[in-house]
Amino acid sequence: MTELAIETNGLTKIYGDTRAVDGVDLAIPRGGVHGFLGPNGAGKTTTIRMLATLIRPDAGSARVLGFDTEREADEVRSRVSLTGQFASVDEDLPGRDNLRLLAKLYGYSSAAAAARADELLEAFGLTGAAGRQVKKYSGGMRRRIDIAASIVVTPELLFLDEPTTGLDPRSRNEVWDVVRAMVDFGTTVLLTTQYLDEADQLADRISVIDHGKVIAEGTSTELKASVGSGTVHVRVMHRDDRPTAKDILARELATEIEEANDPQLLVANVTDTGRVTRALTSLEDSGIALAQFSLGQPTLDEVFLALTGKPVESDEEVAA
Amino acid sequence: MTTQTATESAFEETAPRASAISHALASSPRPPRPTALSTSLTFGQRALLKIRHVPEQLFDVTLFPVMMTLLFTWLFGGAIAGSTNAYIQFLAPGVLVQSVLMITMYTGVTLRTDIDKGVFDRFRSLPIWRPSALVGMLLGDAVRFTIASVITAIVCLGLGWRPAGGFTGVVVGVLLLLVFAFSLGWIWTFLSMILRTPNAIMGAAMFVLMPLTFGSNIFVDPSTMPGWLQAWVNVNPVSHLVNSVRGLMNDVSVGSEVLWTLGWSAALVVVFGSLTMWKYRDPR
Numbered sequence: 001m002t003e004l005a006i007e008t009n010g011l012t013k014i015y016g017d018t019r020a021v022d023g024v025d026l027a028i029p030r031g032g033v034h035g036f037l038g039p040n041g042a043g044k045t046t047t048i049r050m051l052a053t054l055i056r057p058d059a060g061s062a063r064v065l066g067f068d069t070e071r072e073a074d075e076v077r078s079r080v081s082l083t084g085q086f087a088s089v090d091e092d093l094p095g096r097d098n099l100r101l102l103a104k105l106y107g108y109s110s111a112a113a114a115a116r117a118d119e120l121l122e123a124f125g126l127t128g129a130a131g132r133q134v135k136k137y138s139g140g141m142r143r144r145i146d147i148a149a150s151i152v153v154t155p156e157l158l159f160l161d162e163p164t165t166g167l168d169p170r171s172r173n174e175v176w177d178v179v180r181a182m183v184d185f186g187t188t189v190l191l192t193t194q195y196l197d198e199a200d201q202l203a204d205r206i207s208v209i210d211h212g213k214v215i216a217e218g219t220s221t222e223l224k225a226s227v228g229s230g231t232v233h234v235r236v237m238h239r240d241d242r243p244t245a246k247d248i249l250a251r252e253l254a255t256e257i258e259e260a261n262d263p264q265l266l267v268a269n270v271t272d273t274g275r276v277t278r279a280l281t282s283l284e285d286s287g288i289a290l291a292q293f294s295l296g297q298p299t300l301d302e303v304f305l306a307l308t309g310k311p312v313e314s315d316e317e318v319a320a
Numbered sequence: 321m322t323t324q325t326a327t328e329s330a331f332e333e334t335a336p337r338a339s340a341i342s343h344a345l346a347s348s349p350r351p352p353r354p355t356a357l358s359t360s361l362t363f364g365q366r367a368l369l370k371i372r373h374v375p376e377q378l379f380d381v382t383l384f385p386v387m388m389t390l391l392f393t394w395l396f397g398g399a400i401a402g403s404t405n406a407y408i409q410f411l412a413p414g415v416l417v418q419s420v421l422m423i424t425m426y427t428g429v430t431l432r433t434d435i436d437k438g439v440f441d442r443f444r445s446l447p448i449w450r451p452s453a454l455v456g457m458l459l460g461d462a463v464r465f466t467i468a469s470v471i472t473a474i475v476c477l478g479l480g481w482r483p484a485g486g487f488t489g490v491v492v493g494v495l496l497l498l499v500f501a502f503s504l505g506w507i508w509t510f511l512s513m514i515l516r517t518p519n520a521i522m523g524a525a526m527f528v529l530m531p532l533t534f535g536s537n538i539f540v541d542p543s544t545m546p547g548w549l550q551a552w553v554n555v556n557p558v559s560h561l562v563n564s565v566r567g568l569m570n571d572v573s574v575g576s577e578v579l580w581t582l583g584w585s586a587a588l589v590v591v592f593g594s595l596t597m598w599k600y601r602d603p604r
């Protein structure tokens with residue numbers, strides 16, 4: 001009946017005085033990638049642990065693929081899979097042993113488990129490293145064995161945890177290709193990430209979560225539009241010019257101008273894009289040399305900053 | 321399937337292939353749900369694989385029993401029994417029990433490490449009989465305990481121990497010891513669900529093990545102890561175990577002591593097994 005992959009109602013988890021997850025309502029359709037975005041300690045992991053039946057909610061309820069996570073936990077478990085810090089492979093064992101053991105736990109015979117392990121190792125380009133302990137793998141190989149382990153039996157829903165954190169750009173693209181292959185096959189992917197361009201690249205829809213609550217939801221285009229119709233980036237050639245440039249821009253754009261961390265950069269959200277040309281002319285008239293002047297959609301980083309009041313990378317340790 | 325160093329680096333450069341991954345996704349038939357026995361044995365197999373890949377973890381089961389046996393025999397032998405040879409006849413079954421029970425606590429430490437690393441979350445996310453990961457782990461540990469028993473027995477034999485029960489008596493005694501060690505293991509699994517660090521588990525385990533092993537009839541006959549200590553020694557489950565093991569190995573009738581031991585084992589599994597599984601749903 002239900003076409004929803006995930007449906008929650010007031011999902012809540014409390015640790016001590018902290019409402020780690022504070023009444024989360026989600027309705028995530030089947031298919032595609034759904035991004036789950038938020039700073040560390042926002043409640044992403046706790047929410048997913050509840051959805052995957054690893055911990056029990058203190059209030060509210062969740063249905064995953066139509067099954068109640070508490071009353072029909074086994075039905076949920078046989079259809080979902082987890083990666084990364086949610087559910088690690090055993091670092092002391094070689095990749096091959098990890099996959100074989102998991103295949104046997106899913107009910108494969110020893111021979112079938114060995115064949116399945118080899119098939120996955122081959123597909124993920126890990127055949128050469130099959131006999132080596134996972135702790136000796138590189139970051140990219142580690143991510144691949146993680147994903148391989150989570151598709152020993154093809155899941156209907158995959159919780160993919162920060163799949164490219166700390167990877168070099170090439171490995172990152174490889175992991176993205178893997179995710180796209182899974183989506184093409186029909187698996188629903190719930191992706192948690194701190195990287196906005198990752199969410200931009202992969203996710204069809206995004207939920208932004210902060211302080212245990214969903215604070216925004218939509219496609220990345222919708223989220224960007226919700227913040228403002230356009231963002232002006234002005235980069236002065238000499239940083240000493242920035243205060244003057246700021247004054248001119250504030251006058252011409254009639255809006256608040258933000259000084260970015262970059263000492264040469266000024267950022268402003270504009271609603272009336274007609275003023276932008278005039279601002280450019282004024283800057284030129286006052287002889288300020290510009291390195292960059294652009295009008296475009298805000299980046300997801302700026303969206304995130306506007307929604308939460310803090311940048312997404314902020315590594316504040318919030319006790320879970 | 322052999323990995324050669326020369327080809328290995330070439331293989332590492334292999335990128336994952338989307339087509340092969342799609343094929344792997346499509347080619348996975350969902351096998352029938354495995355039985356509780358099969359998944360428990362698979363987890364036991366995992367424990368053995370870990371011994372193969374991290375042989376250092378056999379340190380505790382090999383060196384610790386040797387050290388304990390030698391130390392206690394030479395330390396107390398002359399004072400308690402007049403000679404080490406006389407004392408080892410009394411001590412050997414007891415020191416076997418002591419060696420094995422002391423190393424059971426590593427079960428809790430290992431489990432806590434698995435939980436911290438997230439390995440356990442993967443097991444908990446599988447659609448299998450819930451206790452199988454823990455049962456399998458304890459079964460795998462039984463292999464470690466067997467190794468410890470064999471080594472301790474060999475050292476004792478070398479020190480002049482001549483058990484009247486012969487090979488059979490010793491083997492039956494060790495089997496009973498393994499049953500009790502498996503049952504005691506559930507205390508450590510429970511502790512690892514509620515305590516957050518391996519150190520805390522070690523500390524708590526020592527607090528339990530010290531009175532259980534030293535406050536027993538392992539080292540001396542309780543008749544010289546003060547009344548309150550005798551009372552504890554008499555109710556201590558380890559004393560029942562030691563009486564049983566000693567009787568079996570010395571070919572002396574053990575009466576109800578074996579029943580007491582099995583009764584205690586069952587009680588430990590029921591109480592701490594249930595507590596463990598209750599916490600297993602939502603560990604911290």
